[in-house]
Amino acid sequence: GAVVSQHPSWVICKSGTSVKIECRSLDFQATTMFWYRQFPKQSLMLMATSNEGSKATYEQGVEKDKFLINHASLTLSTLTVTSAHPEDSSFYICSARPDRGQETQYFGPGTRLLVL
Amino acid sequence: KQEVTQIPAALSVPEGENLVLNCSFTDSAIYNLQWFRQDPGKGLTSLLLIQSSQREQTSGRLNASLDKSSGRSTLYIAASQPGDSATYLCAVVPLGGATNKLIFGTGTLLAVQP
Numbered sequence: 288g289a290v291v292s293q294h295p296s297w298v299i300c301k302s303g304t305s306v307k308i309e310c311r312s313l314d315f316q317a318t319t320m321f322w323y324r325q326f327p328k329q330s331l332m333l334m335a336t337s338n339e340g341s342k343a344t345y346e347q348g349v350e351k352d353k354f355l356i357n358h359a360s361l362t363l364s365t366l367t368v369t370s371a372h373p374e375d376s377s378f379y380i381c382s383a384r385p386d387r388g389q390e391t392q393y394f395g396p397g398t399r400l401l402v403l
Numbered sequence: 404k405q406e407v408t409q410i411p412a413a414l415s416v417p418e419g420e421n422l423v424l425n426c427s428f429t430d431s432a433i434y435n436l437q438w439f440r441q442d443p444g445k446g447l448t449s450l451l452l453i454q455s456s457q458r459e460q461t462s463g464r465l466n467a468s469l470d471k472s473s474g475r476s477t478l479y480i481a482a483s484q485p486g487d488s489a490t491y492l493c494a495v496v497p498l499g500g501a502t503n504k505l506i507f508g509t510g511t512l513l514a515v516q517p
Contacts, residue, residue, distance in 0.1 A: 293446075321504060330492065330507045331447075380446055382505075391437065392505065394447040 289315050291383050293395035300371055301403055307367045308398045310381030316361040317383035321392065322354075325378040337364040361386070371402045405430045405497050407508035415514040416483055424478040424511045426493035431471050434496040437505070438467050438478050441490045450491075451478070455498075483515045 290313040300306050310320055318339045323331040335356055336344040343356035355367040364383075368375055378399050382392040406429045416422050426436070435454045439447040451460045451467040453476070459468040466479040476493055490512050494505040 291446075323507075330509050331505075333504050333506070336504060378444070382447075391449050391452055393449070394439075396446040397444070399444065 289383075289385060289393040291381065291393045291395040293379075293381055293398050295398060296396060297399040297401075299401045299403065302372050303370055305367055305369045306371055306400060307365055308379055308381075308400075310364045310366070310383065310395050312362045312383040312385075312393070315383070315385045315387065315393075318361060318386050319384045320358060320364040321382045321384075322356065322364075322366050323380045323382070325380060325397075331380060334366075339364075368400065371400070373402045376400055376402045405433075405495065405506050407493060407495055407506055409491075409493060409508040409511050411511060412509065413512040413514075415516060417516050418483060418485060420483050420515075421479070421481050422483055422513070424480070424491050424493075424513070426476040426478070426508050428474045428476075428495050428506075428508075430497065431474050432498040433471065434498050436467075436469055436476050436493060436495050438465075438476075439492045439494065441492060441510070443490075447492065480513075483513075485515045485517045488513055488515050 292311045294309045320337040322334045325331045334349045337356045337358040339358040345351045358364045380397040382394045384392045408427050410425045437452045438450040453460050453469040464481040469476045490510045492510045494507045
């Protein structure tokens with residue numbers, strides 16, 4: 288089956304530092320990947336759509352200069368939280384949609400970020 | 404703006420019971436609807452996907468129905484087991500979107516007591 292990995296699974300950092308999260312599709316190619324954020328006891332909210340070879344599309348209210356997305360290849364997208372602050376502490380989940388025409392998205396296991 | 408709501412927010416049942424989870428959405432212009440399972444602190448597992456032209460989908464003990472005109476979907480779990488304990492999320496893909504982005508509901512936290 289289709290597998291999506293995320294690294295790291297959890298990270299603790301000091302306020303003001305930048306954190307990079309990787310999302311990889313292990314056994315399929317994905318031109319399109321998605322980044323979600325989930326605060327405690329809330330549902331997933333789409334942050335941005337990552338497109339290989341072009342700029343990411345950000346949802347309303349998401350700062351593109353703070354959440355940098357790079358879709359470097361057909362199997363890798365990275366999310367960098369720049370100058371992280373405690374309010375950025377959240378559970379970040381990526382998903383990837385296979386290029387071979389399937390409509391479903393496959394989700395990574397998530398990355399828990401805690402900013403002190 | 405599409406909004407997805409799930410009722411109840413939490414549900415506790417004894418093992419063996421059949422149960423129904425509800426999902427409603429405000430805009431019937433959807434491409435498909437999907438049910439997911441999320442275990443604590445983990446990612447999502449897709450359970451069932453229903454196209455807008457379909458009425459229901461079944462997988463094992465799970466059955467999902469879709470009434471697009473009324474903006475409702477239900478997930479039926481038969482003979483519940485403790486291993487079914489998780490948060491269940493429904494999500495819709497709005498029509499007209501170029502990238503099939505998902506809009507998630509608020510989730511139902513299910514606890515099946517042994």
